[in-house]
Amino acid sequence: MFDFRYHALSLVAVFVALLIGLLLGVAIGDQGLVSSAERDLRALLRSDVRDANKRSDDLREQVAESNRFAQEAYQPLVADRLNGGRVALIFLGPGSDDIAENVRNALVGTGAKLVAVGVLREPLDTGELAGAADGTRYERLTAGDEDLANGLGVRVGVQLVSGGKLIGELREALFKTLNGEIGDVTSVVLVRRSPDLEGAAATTRDAFEDGLVTGIRRSGARVVGAEASDADPSQISWFEKRDLSSVDAIDRIEGRAGLVLALAGAQGTFGIKDSAEALLPDVVGPGQ
Template identity: 35%
Template sequence: MFDLRYHVASLAAVFVALLLGIFVGVGLSGKGFVSDAERENLQAQIDALRSERDSAAAQAAGADRRGVELDDFAKTTYPQLVSGMLEGKNVGVVFIGSVDQGLANTVRRSVDDAGGRVALVRALRVPLDAEAVDAALRAEPETRGLAGIDNRERLGRELARELITAGPNPVFDRLARVIVEEQSGAAGRALDAVVVARQAPPQEGETQELLAGLYSGLAAAPVPTVGVAKSNAKTTAIPVFHQRGLATVDGVDEVASQLALVFLLAGARAGSYGVGNDATDGIIPDPPPAPPVASKG
């Protein structure tokens, strides 16, 4: 719906510019510089532009109405649709950069509504302090092999593995003071799904390589991982998440997108969903398959 609005605005600007041209042309015609045929051609262009502008405006108004209707439908049906979908599931939330409390609350509320719980929140500090990272890794034989500029993507994949698995987390333990800006929840708990949000601007160099490994590692994990962004974000990581194989939800601050988030965390087919411009697969995925009912006796 936003593209239509921009289209109408651009048409209006062109229309004004063309009118100014006509006025100039009319002035020149009085001096014999513009023929009757040229004036008729310019008038035909104005009439065509008016028609295109009015058509686009009507489409934009219709899209707005459909958007309102979708919001109303989502708000009405959301509680029933998500109820129990994440029952007993532990969900982790990873921020690249500082925690966005509004976004964190939105994710937590969506998970709670579906019967799950946000068991872990980590905010990773970027850009990477390469020297501090390597010094920490080389301090222990168990993590020494991950040090060095050539191992950044591999390090990111290892961080992804430790995020979702229970048991020892030697890499995170060594790097906690270096790369973790903020955290809550007990580490070492197996996660059933992960949400990723990038609050920091796009990164370069070694930090970019580490994040590429992190995203790819999460995408390859045996649990659903969803990259999210708010609709009013200054920069969005949705295309990067999608490129690295993550399911995504754009405009997660909208109710329809929150429904998409719950569906994806519950195992719906991965894709790019939501209400934002980067939601290339639609607003909401098909619901995930219902879990099998245990037989009695």
């Protein structure tokens, strides 16, 4: 739950000083200078190297202590925050085993469990979806049809949470993979890793995704966006535009804590990036 960039920069500075000291020592030795000034300089550089090594060791110990504190503070912070929660993780675009594992780890001790992990196919194959939706109005779905794509997204979002016949019929056409149980979900974590698309494919994708968020919300489930600290490009602005809470460092302990608190109801953008409003939500309000 701490930002260790300061420690990392300090370590870099220490090692740069150490390297400069060593290079100066080698250069002086190569010139064969034996003056008193040289001996004094060498002694000073040796002292600087010793100080730098000690500073480096001290910083490493501080970082290790901070990590231990964060690990020990995590469980009391998130304990039973999501009692009885059933969480679905949905990837808009390619999935990630690492992100799925981080979400699963975030829920440990919260009283909630990850019940489903799904990876949506993007771009959407409108022909295959239309065929699978035979007998419904979505059998007329074509690339670029915003109204039908949005309506389909709403239906899928509702049924992802509450269950229904259509999502079962579309399962193979809609999801690259879908593991676990859908239809009894209390909250959804969205990870958007959508490929760059243009034209009708982009129009269809955007309308469907907007509908999906609307449908999940309409069903009463909580929706939170998440990404890793190295996500490029970041999707935090996409979540913000849809008024979704988000965390930008699910791969770090503070990001996992932020995810739990956001799933518990905290509103805002949390994490370590410039787009974040705060590292974590306020756990205790003023005067409490």
